[in-house]
Amino acid sequence: MHGFIIRGIEIFLRRRHGDDVWAAACAVSGLDRRGTQIMRDYPPETLRQALRAAADILSIGCDELLEDIGGWVPRLDNMRHILRFSGSTFEDFVLSLDDLHDRARMVLPGLELPRITTEITGDHSYRLTVTSDSQEWYPVLAGLLRGMADEYGVLAMVDTQDDVLTVRIADDQFAEGGEFSLTQQLGGAA
Numbered sequence: 001m002h003g004f005i006i007r008g009i010e011i012f013l014r015r016r017h018g019d020d021v022w023a024a025a026c027a028v029s030g031l032d033r034r035g036t037q038i039m040r041d042y043p044p045e046t047l048r049q050a051l052r053a054a055a056d057i058l059s060i061g062c063d064e065l066l067e068d069i070g071g072w073v074p075r076l077d078n079m080r081h082i083l084r085f086s087g088s089t090f091e092d093f094v095l096s097l098d099d100l101h102d103r104a105r106m107v108l109p110g111l112e113l114p115r116i117t118t119e120i121t122g123d124h125s126y127r128l129t130v131t132s133d134s135q136e137w138y139p140v141l142a143g144l145l146r147g148m149a150d151e152y153g154v155l156a157m158v159d160t161q162d163d164v165l166t167v168r169i170a171d172d173q174f175a176e177g178g179e180f181s182l183t184q185q186l187g188g189a190a
Contacts, residue, residue, distance in 0.1 A: 001047045016072065017054070021057050024053060025057070029047070031046060051065060070141060073147060086099075089172070090172065114131055114132035116130055117131070121166075124172070126167045128165040152172075155171040156170065
């Protein structure tokens with residue numbers, strides 16, 4: 001598991017739940033509680049142990065913790081801006097998830113995000129499948145989609161069943177979305 005991902009989980013746990021939760025997760029998994037190395041690879045089981053330990057401490061299921069992590073990502077300004085470059089609408093964003101794996105590898109060599117396949121199943125309805133040995137990506141993606149729907153001001157129903165994630169946009173003008181302008185992000189250049 002790429003250190004970038006573990007570092008993100010470390011930051012989430014420390015900011016949202018405190019250093020004690022992170023320290024306890026490290027004690028169980030063998031991670032260094034002082035911080036993870038962003039460019040190091042860690043065994044996948046190390047991350048699973050840390051997540052299970054944190055979920056146990058917080059008295060929630062591991063899937064719930066993973067969904068919280070996915071929903072937290074769009075709240076980080078830098079990540080929100082990167083994700084918003086994927087499309088001017090939430091539907092564009094959902095359709096762009098097919099490219100996420102390759103884009104992530106360009107930005108951070110060695111980062112192996114799962115491949116996501118998006119299928120249009122009807123008006124404003126999508127079916128997403130994740131190609132990965134790890135089922136943990138489904139709750140993370142569900143949380144990310146819910147967080148991005150909020151960011152775009154969209155009311156979207158996101159559901160995970162078996163090995164499929166469905167997204168249905170109920171109202172694409174449900175609320176005012178977060179402010180984002182491509183020209184502002186490029187320093188005012190047009």
